[in-house]
Amino acid sequence: MLRLDSLSQSYGEHRVLRDVSLSVPDGQLLCVVGPSGCGKSTLLRTIAGLLPVREGAVTIDGTLVTGVPDRLAVVFQDYGRSLLPWLSVRDNVALPLRRQGLRRAERRAEAEHMLERVGLEASARRSPWQLSGGMQQRVAIARALVVRPSLLLMDEPFGSLDARTREDLEDLLLEVHRTDGATIVFVTHDIDESVYLGDRVVVLSAGPDSRVARDLPVGLPAQRDQIATRGLPEFVALRAEVGRAVRAPARAAVLGPADAEPEQAR
Amino acid sequence: MGARAARGADVTTVPSAGPTRPALGALLRWPVLAVAVGVWESAARARGSVFFPPPSRIVRHAYDLWFSGPVSHLFLTDAAFDTIGPSLGRMATGFVLAAVAGITLGVAIGRSRRAWALCDPVVQFARAVPPPALVPVFVVVLDFGTPMQVASIVFSAVWPILVNTAEGARATDPLRLDVAAVLRLTPAERLRYVILPSALPRVFAGLRLSLSLTLILMVFSELLPGTENGIGFLLTDAQSRSDLLTVWAVLVLLGVLGHLLNTGLLAVERRLLGTGRKT
């Protein structure tokens, strides 16, 4: 169980998060959406133990997070830079396995197996910089999944992919989630994606001082399908609700309430 | 602070030169060299001065002196082993010591904010002193001989490596340090897989500058009394015997040696950094 208790974060004078409380049960796939710059990455970096907590507390299974927790994996927003260009794709994926005391051959075998799952077995020996953006993204995902994390943090991991690859990776993530049962915190700016993937969607309000604006359970059947699920009336209704929550302050300020309609029609 | 240090660049920093040389450059280099040598040859023959022998005679003399040995010795003569050997030995020892010290201290200073703040003024001062000016100090401390020569080489060659490594290590992408933390790398692994590779282009920039300093200091320290062998010693010795042909041969040898060493270092750099790598 991951818990945030009245978490507030700031960079110096610049306040980002204010009084964020959440508890994420084991095995939940939580999607976090919110306007750009509201502090989604900051939230993930705090959970990962990369940013010291300013106020409040982050606990995992009752233990306070002070450094990088055990069995945690992160897919960073800037995935291209997060790969190490001086290592081959396979060695990038094998790197986190050093912690697990595996021998070199075992690490490589595991890495190759994981690359197969993301469809990159043919590129194992190439360098990350020789791959396309979408391929690099899949390497970053393979590197996160290879340690079989119990808590997986993903920061807009499918942001720059073409629709087809994106759908494939979404389904891969759902499959991994079903089989490995990790708790996943998935940040995205795509409202559709958050509803399609999530067991629950949390909307952060615009910063500074962003809070949890909405916290919605997603009551869709666990088995999801790119075409069928997105056509369900519940899906459409949820998507509209999340969309309204994300736009809430902007709509109140500049537009009228009618703004919700195009969202529904889309 | 890094930007200021980089802008105040003197001999100890270079903008990271791309390792790829356009083919056009390679094509242009040789004709120009050939023409220069040709002009030199005809001018020297026309003058007929003993102070300016033509390059053909210089090369012939160098060949007789050093490269007419038996096949089993790779065509090197005993004289070559006696002069070039000790000099290269001093250079290699000095260069390796300077590299080890420079990279170790550079990473330590570059990765620690406090160490940087403390050491930066000292480093800026030390590297500003022209290296040959320090040789007399080493003569006093260590007396004449190889230890003094190696010490002068190390003390001048260490700065470019140290400064460049420190700046390279300091500029490690913070995101990559986050990655290292999340992958739970040990400090040694973080150094090996993240910090050193990030700093490597700058380390090599430093090594290239140091290599030429090493050659200069090697010759300079061998010019001093108390030296019994080496290229620098041969230079003063030939000069005192008014053997201008040998003096010229030594100069050519130094040029060739410097070029070969630099080419070797570039080859190592290219191997380690790869050609298309973007950091």
Ligand SMILES: Nc1ncnc2c1ncn2[C@@H]1O[C@H](COP(=O)(O)OP(=O)(O)OP(=O)(O)O)[C@@H](O)[C@H]1O
């Ligand atoms: N290292 C930092 N130092 C100072 N301010 C920062 C730093 N990182 C982020 N910020 C600020 O904190 C706020 C939240 O940033 P964050 O990266 O968490 O937003 P985000 O929700 O992930 O945005 P996006 O959707 O664009 O990725 C922004 O206003 C940003 O300017």
Ligand SMILES: [Mg+2]
């Ligand atoms: Mg972000």
